[in-house]
Amino acid sequence: MDHNSDSLADLTPRPKPHVDRCICHEVPFQDILDWAADRGETTLADIEDQWGCGGSCGMCRPYLKQVLETGESRIPLMIEAS
Numbered sequence: 001m002d003h004n005s006d007s008l009a010d011l012t013p014r015p016k017p018h019v020d021r022c023i024c025h026e027v028p029f030q031d032i033l034d035w036a037a038d039r040g041e042t043t044l045a046d047i048e049d050q051w052g053c054g055g056s057c058g059m060c061r062p063y064l065k066q067v068l069e070t071g072e073s074r075i076p077l078m079i080e081a082s
């Protein structure tokens, strides 16, 4: 085994994982932003009513909150420390 190449591979920066959609409903966050742009204020409840997002497993809810707060459609992966 070539340990030198393994060490170099470990030093190569890896892209940071992002979340860009509700997996359960297969809805990209950009689609939600585009829809929300034509509205007044949009809440998580509005998104759930319209798209279903956040109402199934709920894992996208903190990301949707960030999407609404930042206007960004790609949110860095949130890892809960326990």
Ligand code: FES
Pocket: 021, 022, 023, 024, 025, 052, 053, 054, 055, 056, 057, 058, 059, 060, 061
């Ligand atoms: S990922 Fe959005 S409800 Fe499950």
